[in-house]
Amino acid sequence: MLLVLFAAEGVTILAVRQLLTLHFFLGMLLIGPVLLKASATIYRFVRYYVGAPDYRRKGPPALPLRLLGPFVLLTSLAVIGTGVMLGYAGSNLGLWPFAHKAAFVLWFAVMTIHVLAYAWRLPRMIAGDLRGSAGHRAREVLAGRRARWLLLTASVLTGVLLGGLTFHQAGAWLGSHIVGG
Numbered sequence: 001m002l003l004v005l006f007a008a009e010g011v012t013i014l015a016v017r018q019l020l021t022l023h024f025f026l027g028m029l030l031i032g033p034v035l036l037k038a039s040a041t042i043y044r045f046v047r048y049y050v051g052a053p054d055y056r057r058k059g060p061p062a063l064p065l066r067l068l069g070p071f072v073l074l075t076s077l078a079v080i081g082t083g084v085m086l087g088y089a090g091s092n093l094g095l096w097p098f099a100h101k102a103a104f105v106l107w108f109a110v111m112t113i114h115v116l117a118y119a120w121r122l123p124r125m126i127a128g129d130l131r132g133s134a135g136h137r138a139r140e141v142l143a144g145r146r147a148r149w150l151l152l153t154a155s156v157l158t159g160v161l162l163g164g165l166t167f168h169q170a171g172a173w174l175g176s177h178i179v180g181g
């Protein structure tokens with residue numbers, strides 16, 4: 001879900017002025033799934049360090065990815081956070097355009113490594129999850145299927161609601177920042 005939404009957001013960057021309404025909508029939508037992903041990651045982190053048996057058995061991610069993890073989280077929150085600030089900055093933009101672009105560059109570098117490291121696992125996990133008849137190993141990894149789908153749906157619906165309530169701000173933004181200026 002995050003891959004698809006971020007890829008779509010990436011397309012809007014290619015012509016951000018023309019596609020600003022979509023850029024706003026997708027950016028706001030992303031808040032729901034990104035917060036869910038952040039919460040799930042922090043939950044795994046805490047369960048591992050308090051010694052929950054399942055989480056100890058699964059073990060932590062590989063060391064380089066474990067070190068990269070906080071940067072994945074922080075740059076994702078930064079690119080969305082600076083986007084919201086920029087969107088609502090009014091006529092005095094200050095450093096927000098720079099901050100938003102800088103956050104994007106850092107996010108892109110970190111996320112490229114993160115995605116390349118994990119994407120190869122996705123097809124098998126998604127196929128196993130959709131079939132619902134996953135084998136032993138997949139069942140271990142894909143536990144809590146019902147709760148996961150419910151949370152994912154709730155996060156997307158929350159994002160759609162946020163996007164729906166705020167995307168009109170794109171018009172106000174363009175209005176206060178003359179195109180080409």
Ligand code: HEM
Nearest residue numbers: 009013016017024027028079080083084086087101104173
């Ligand atoms: C709530 C979320 C977001 C809002 C409200 C938002 C808003 C904006 C605004 C107002 C601009 C300036 C457009 C202009 O200069 O005409 C912008 C540019 C940009 N945004 Fe976002 N954004 C959000 C999320 C994101 C995300 C998630 C990414 C990427 C992962 C992103 C990447 C960029 C980039 C790279 C630019 C610069 C494009 C350019 O100048 O060529 N934004 N955004």
